[in-house]
Amino acid sequence: MSLKTFWHKLGSPRWFYQISAGWIIGFGVAAMVLLLVGTVWGLAFAPADYQQGNSFRIMYVHVPAALVAQSLYLGMGVAGVVLFVWRMKLADVAIGACLPLGMLLTALALFSGGVWGRPTWGTWWEWDARTVSTLVLLFLFIGIFALREAIEDVELRARASALVAIVGTINIPIIKYSVEWWNTLHQGSSLFLTKKPAMPAEMWLPLLVMILGVYCFAGHNVLSRMRIEVLRRERNTQWVKALFTD
Amino acid sequence: MIKLSQLSCRRGEFKLFAPLDLTVAAGQYIELTGPNGAGKTTLLRTLAGIYQQYDGAFEVEDFLFQGHRIGLDGLLNPLENLTWHAALAGTVVQDEQLREALRRVDMLNYALTPVQAMSQGQQRRIAMARWLLGDARVWLLDEPVTALDSAAQTLLLEMLQSHCAADGIVVCATHTPLDLPGKQSLQLSAVTQ
Amino acid sequence: MIKLSQLSCRRGEFKLFAPLDLTVAAGQYIELTGPNGAGKTTLLRTLAGIYQQYDGAFEVEDFLFQGHRIGLDGLLNPLENLTWHAALAGTVVQDEQLREALRRVDMLNYALTPVQAMSQGQQRRIAMARWLLGDARVWLLDEPVTALDSAAQTLLLEMLQSHCAADGIVVCATHTPLDLPGKQSLQLSAVTQ
Amino acid sequence: MHFESWNEFLTMGGHGLYVWMAYAVTFIVFVGSYVSVRVAARRQVRELTWRSSTDSNVNS
Amino acid sequence: MMLVRLLGREIKTVLRHRADVLNPLTFLFLAVMLFAVAVPTRDADSAVYGGAFLWLIVLLTNMLALDGLFRRDYESGVLEQIMATAQVPFLFVGLRIFMQWLSGGFLITLLSPLLCLLLGLPFEIFPVVVLSLLAGTPALSLLGAIGAALTVGFARGGVLLGLLVLPLYLPVLIFGAGVINEQLVGVGGTAQLYWLAFISMVALTIGPFATTAGLKISLQMQ
Amino acid sequence: MMLVRLLGREIKTVLRHRADVLNPLTFLFLAVMLFAVAVPTRDADSAVYGGAFLWLIVLLTNMLALDGLFRRDYESGVLEQIMATAQVPFLFVGLRIFMQWLSGGFLITLLSPLLCLLLGLPFEIFPVVVLSLLAGTPALSLLGAIGAALTVGFARGGVLLGLLVLPLYLPVLIFGAGVINEQLVGVGGTAQLYWLAFISMVALTIGPFATTAGLKISLQMQ
Ligand code: HEM
């Protein structure tokens, strides 16, 4: 199926409902395996950091949460563009589905960062580049959440949150750069896919597994929330009724 | 010229009235009637391009819209409001034309009073003066009779008659029928929620 | 019972109408007429105690006031608005009375919709339901016919008739005459500014 | 296995409290969101089957 | 008595709809964050600035929420009805101010420990901060309501509100920040605390009346 | 061309009436005075706080003025007319944002030397403060207008506005305060100045369009 027909078909909620079943199971299994392997590997087998000792193991939870949270927001921005340009209702379903997990993961990144900061920086909270940009990300999420709560009408809520998601996404790089410039007490970004990671292989490999694991989990979670929302919105259509008359 | 094909407006996923098919030729007066909540205001705001939740299609030439709200900036006086509206519609008006319009609605001696310091009927008259200034062929009016005294009501009828006579179109939602020649009534039936 | 003695209202230092002397007995209907800007709204707001720039004196028993503005909180639904208004007037109303009032104005199925999500006429009907709940003897109404459809207009007439019949007083500013028994018209002449 | 004994694995060289706290919360977050989605899905299925069964016999 | 039962019902209805509780809090956290970001150096006396800044931001959040306090009721005619129908209008006006304090000042007081954490204030002065906010925020709402009542008639009243209200807020801020500074330096700031409570009491007595008078004036202009 | 002449006239009329110019200034002076009062110690590094505080207060004043930007036109039906009649609505929306900047941000920039004096900032950095405000305030107005457009439909939009807009304001604040700090420390802060100008440019491109889209959404709810 060419991308063109895929794109066209994505418009029909029914088609999405059918194909998403397979993807959800696939993501679910992958996430289960990857997260299990990653945690065991990171917790038990990875060597301790020579400075921080074992507390660095929080990184295997902290970094994936932060990265996936950011990609979820960017995903909402893309969905916003899709909604405005192609008027696709599914995009709004996607925004609504990414929101709760995005907020949760950002909060998790903040919490795990704080817990990690206690032994290494000595305080629960440290105003620095990473912490601020994550806090801003949390507020960007809460902004969209509060806006969606304030509007009842489905179509208006879709266009309003799409607009905020787009404007927010345009600003993320600016916020990131301004925060980075401002002062970076935070550990330099040690994991670039391009240059050799500062950490030895047996340290960043489990991190890679964990990151993939959390991405799969996010895929599973978001797609299943979308399925529920699609069913709720199409509850009066024939194909949904047919599905549920046993 | 106005053309509606299978046009129906939605509030959320709730349809307000059965789809409409209508073609309005120049010089005609369409009277929109129906109980409260039938969807007259929603239809007029859809035709004016303000409200976008509708199904079907419609075409409207250059139009002017007068809603339940006055549409004037309370802080500015009538002259400034009328100039601003002309700029909005992209036409340029001389001071003389403004004074003539205000004289026609008998509000000349309020020309410099901020609109918020006027009675309901006086504000409505300034809105009527605004219609005279634009050269829009289609007038979309939502209950224009509100708060007008008897003199203003007769003036309203004259203005609508001369507009239709000059090949203009008037689509007007109203609860008190206006007897204009060539009147065609469009009844919107209320849908229980 | 209403008693006006040499009552005239001012806007700044500008007198709106000649001083009025009037005594209104129970059961009477006073129709306030006059061109736009004559001062009908200002007079009614003065009698309601909202507007305080007047000369002369007046006495009004317990009254209810309905101005050009709806007077309902857009965020609350009709039931909450009506309860709140009853609390304002110091009376306690049971749920049953509220539903009965809403049924009377044919707005029962909008009982839980926030008032801001209603059409102009529907909001006016909720305001009419409010009059039914209070036990005020004097009704001060400013152009109550606005935005009402024909059914609501007939209902309005019935309500005013039954209120006057029950020894109530209605003072109503309107541009469309209402034929009620025992009507006494009070013409306010416009004063050029 | 990096650690020699179980209890060393638990204490994590003094940082055990923080590491386990972080992992515990992560576990709660992941399982919590998975369960909440499952519950919502099941509630929806029950609701839709109930609705469609009443609709079907209403208009049948 | 009967009136209390009525007010109970009003609180329930108004609270359910208009207490968008979440927003004032998130706005406050954001402002605190902006401060911490704007102020690069972190050292001992930054706590002094922290305390002063916390009070300043609580004050500004209060003003932001105040601007809309009466505007909607003014436009919709609800204020007109209060003045016309209520035998005791200042009671209903007072209730609206109470609602605004409940979902504004009081909530901030409850969550101020978290704010102190973000501002890097030492632990031991958390209770003092909470107390000072508890004593001071009622005055902010009551005095602010007077300003809001007078400026509701103007189109861009928001900033005129600032003009009217800030001088009234000055003593509250001085004492509020003062309590925290005294505590930091170790000299017991209880004197300022009593002053704060005193100001709130005075505000409680004059607040509702002055606000009702202000609203009456604004209604003349409608 | 013709449109420019029209806009010229619009600016004249709108400016004459609605630019209650005085208010943003007085609010700002009072806030700066409050800061001077709240911060007991006056020493060298308080200048750093002064610079950061000035930007923070400019930002919050801007937000206070933004809240009412579209609300009155929304209620009176003027926004309805813009969307219905204007062929190029984003032009008139852009003009309103420009007016808000003129009577808000731009005016504060003109008078910032006075504010610096109050905050006890050294003379030599006055020009930098003015430049940073000139480059930064347009972004504040343009980005803020998007939030104002979306929240105009809600009753208590003020605080939701803060929530939507403050994250977008963060970079402006960081660079604004950063320029002043760099200058104080002697390291030329020109790079950040260009960043401020860049952000304002980005805001100029997306601002009017996003605001018009936001207003269209709010008008559906009326
Ligand atoms: C509340 C505190 C913290 C927050 C909000 C936070 C946030 C973040 C974020 C958002 C990232 C991903 C950056 C990216 O986009 O690539 C990250 C990565 C990282 N963080 Fe933190 N962090 C916090 C505390 C800490 C602490 C205390 C440490 C260690 C002492 C730490 C070490 C790291 C490391 C090593 C990375 C990986 C670098 C990378 O993948 O780019 N973080 N943190």
Ligand SMILES: Nc1ncnc2c1ncn2[C@@H]1O[C@H](COP(=O)(O)OP(=O)(O)OP(=O)(O)O)[C@@H](O)[C@H]1O
């Ligand atoms: N808010 C105000 N500020 C100043 N003057 C006002 C205000 N409202 C009305 N006026 C003036 O007071 C006079 C009477 O106004 P009022 O609203 O009472 O008239 P009215 O009889 O109700 O007219 P209508 O029939 O149009 O409602 C008018 O000349 C008007 O210009």
Ligand SMILES: Nc1ncnc2c1ncn2[C@@H]1O[C@H](COP(=O)(O)OP(=O)(O)OP(=O)(O)O)[C@@H](O)[C@H]1O
């Ligand atoms: N702001 C709104 N939000 C949601 N629903 C609305 C809103 N305004 C009106 N409605 C609903 O849309 C329907 C049509 O409203 P509309 O205002 O078009 O009626 P109308 O024909 O103008 O009535 P009237 O004669 O009273 O003015 C009504 O059922 C009303 O409840």
Ligand SMILES: [Mg+2]
């Ligand atoms: Mg209507």
Ligand SMILES: [Mg+2]
């Ligand atoms: Mg009147």
